[in-house]
Amino acid sequence: MSARKYYGRLAAAFGGPRWGWLALATGIVLADQGAKAWITSWLPYGASAAAAPFVNLVHLLNEGAAFSLFADAGGEQRYFLTVVALVVSAGLVFLLLRGEDTGRTALGYSLILGGAMGNAVDRILRGAVVDYLDLYVGSLHWPAFNLADSAIVMGVLLILLGNSGATRSAR
Known part of the structure; x- marks a missing residue:
């Protein structure tokens, strides 16, 4: 199956190319928040539990960006990071609703949108992001890190x- 056909089916499964990508982003936010709710209710803050070889579940709060970047900046960065996440999310919603991007690009936008909003919800409600995966x-x-961080990295x-594929085909 070609990539174009695969991504077309993926979009159709979520209700069409425009709204389907937003539904996927919403699913990422819900899954991320569900995992964070579970970890905060199950594992005391600062604790860890072995989940698999090379993987621990942890309960940590991160005031910085993905993978604890800028976590030692004093706490005020959370407002900046929240505003950046909301502005980027608004831009991604616009791009997805415009409907001109398809395939990998639209899927990437959806993953980044879901991840950015998942972490923004944490910053707004908790003042920091819950991280729970330790490799x-x-x-x-x-x-x-958490599911939202993973979605952002995969989206990028x-x-x-x-x-890169578009650049090669334009040559």
Whole structure:
């Protein structure tokens, strides 16, 4: 199955190209918030539990950006990060409703939108983002993260892949 056909079916499954991508973003927000609600009710703050080899579940609060970037900036960055997330989200909603982007690019926009809104909800309600995934090898740990962070990273990668393909085909 071609990528165009696959992404077309994915969009159709969510109600059409425009609203389907927004439904996917909403699903990411709901899944992210559900996971955060579960982890905060199940695991005490600061605790960790082994989930699988190389994976711990943790309960941490992150005042910074994805992967704890700027977490030591003093706390005021949460307002800036919240505003940035809301402005970026508004722009992504506009792009998705415009309906000109399809395939990897639209899927990437949806993932970034869902991730940005999932973390923005946390910043608004909790003042910080709940992180709950800890990947490690031996004593080396990647900074804790969550589903929203993963969606943002995957979305950026899809957009870069989509644009690199467009650049090659334009040559």
